[in-house]
Amino acid sequence: MFQLTHVIATHTGKLTGQMIRRLRLGGGTNLPGSLARRVAPDVLRTLSATLPQGVVLLSGTNGKTTTSRMLADMLQAAGLQVLHNRAGANLIEGLTTTALAATDWRGRTKAELGLFEVDEAALPQAIDETAPRLVVIHNLFRDQLDRYGEIDTVARAWRAALATLPATATVLLNADDPAVAALGAGLTAQVCYYGLDDAQHATGAVAHIADSQFCRQCGQRYTYPLAFYAHIGHYHCPACGHQRPAAQVALARLELHGAAGSQLYLRYPGGALELALPLPGLYNAYNASAAFAAALALGLSPAVARNSLEQFSAAFGRIERVNLGGTPLLIALIKNPVGASETVRMLLNADRSTASNLHLLISINDRLADGTDVSWLWDADFEILAGHVAHVTVTGTRADDMAVRLKYAGLEPQRLTTIPALDQALDHARKQLPAGTTLFALPTYTAMLELRALLAAQGWVQHFWEE
Missing domain, CATH: 3.90.190.20 (Mur ligase, C-terminal domain)
Structure with missing residues (x-):
């Protein structure tokens, strides 16, 4: 329920954002939320609870902005009013700023569903404050060691946060990343996986920059029948038998066509389809697979998801x-x-x-x-x-x-x-x-x-x- 402090926080944030943009000082993507949180620290929690279709969180080291934009386009094509931090402000202050932008001066939401790209370190707090219906985790690599620490530190924080989700929530994970896939074990929430099955893109060996090379259960080094890049691939433990989970949404075949883009053949429960993605590179094919799997988890039709991906244009930068x-x-x-x-x-x-x-x-x-x-x-x-x-x-x-x-x-x-x-x-x-x-x-x-x-x-x- 909206209280006076929330009204004041909303006014403070919205006025700050308008002033920043009018004075051409920037996009106002973080400061409005920061100031609003000083007035009402629980303002994001309150605003998230007003969204009729709930909240979707998407995190990972690489591909967050592109994947979240892909999913936002699909949701909008399906007719939903989406609240999305499209500019990529993915700390808690940025999420709060985005939520404020979708409310009127009395705190009433103008959106149906919230879609937030979330910084890796901010994900646990975002889960706590937004009570998401779907959490998508894309990958986990070394990144900004001065901020995050090693990947096991990040994975432990993610695991603890995901364990708080109820059975009504869904967690969508990359089956090909051992550190990410392992997060699904024992959760109360429903767990689904996506991944790449096309062996032609295997490099033959795990790269020297691989971060997750050891079994998440017994510590033995993984064996990789298929290694796509870094530690991403198909893996199993020769000691305890732990292995890559089966992907419910699988990129069964991928043809890369240089700078022009790629052709994806996706298999999912109950069907399969082919689509032309206008973005180059293996990692963008992964981004598209994650967005497609998330769309299905949210109840969108495969045809809407495919059409959106085929018309997608890359995010800035x-x-x-x-x-x-x-x-x-x-x-x-x-x-x-x-x-x-x-x-x-x-x-x-x-x-x-x-x-x-x-x-x-x-x-x-x-x-x-x-x-x-x-x-x-x-x-x-x-x-x-x-x-x-x-x-x-x-x-x-x-x-x-x-x-x-x-x-x-x-x-x-x-x-x-x-x-x-x-x-x-x-x-x-x-x-x-x-x-x-x-x-x-x-x-x-x-x-x-x-x-x-x-x-x-x-x-x-x-x-x-x-x-």
Whole structure:
């Protein structure tokens, strides 16, 4: 029930957001929620309880923003009014800001269902405050060790939070990630799995950056009949027999078609379908599979889910294509070893005609939102770039670290330029491009926001909160 403090909190948050946007100080995606929570600490709990169709939470290390946008599009196509933190503000303050935006001045909700992308560390609190009907957990990799700690620390916190969910809730997990799949054991909530079954995408060995290599029950090293990337794959324990659970929603066949996208054949209880996904890369196929499985868990028709995926356009900074007055730019966020490695692999596989002649702009920051520990650069597989780069411009607060890393990866020094200032680095990178060549920008999170702000100021894109 809405109390006076909640009304005051709602007014405070909404007025703050309006002021920030009117003064063009940013998108107002976090501060309104932060101020509202100071007035009424339980305001998110109260607002979540007013949503007729409940709340869906989606978390994981990589793919949260893209997957949640895919699911949001499906829900909207099904006719639902969706409350979604589309700009990616995924801490508790960001969730609260999003909830405030969907209420009127008297605290009455204008949405039917809440869909929140949630930061890994914030997921336990989000579960507690929103009482979700569905929790989707995508993957778990090393990321921002200064904030999260090792993955076992994160997994324990997730496990404790999921154990509080009632039997009416559903937990959807990636069967191919051992640390994530193990979260489903013994829960009161209903548990479902999704995963990849197409053996043609197996690499033959678990990568050196694999984090979950040991049995979650007995500690023996897993055996991987199929390893797709990092520790993602089909696994079993030779000692106790623990193994990958069967996926109710399975990506039975996947055909990657370079930069154009991919063809997915999905099998699910009671049927199967094929769809054309307009996004490249194995990890985007996983994103689509997770979103499709979540849509089915929420009662959407497979046809609606398929049609939405076939019309999907990438979130800002995540395989985002920008036309800079005739210069093609593709922005692909990187933020941890697995994400960076798979993004680089995607670029090399996307267009065989240019794979030996790549032009890159890499921007590495070490601000709080990026993680202040950049040692992850040495775990990412930048070695596969050697012999495939025409020129790379490195920028950001840790540009020198990235330049050293690329030299050790085998890139020739004459193909590498370090320019700390982003605007100057972008100008330099564009000048190196032959006509018709794509510039691939690989920024960390705050660097991506800076790049898009620069592009918005130049008129090439909209600010992300205006999209």
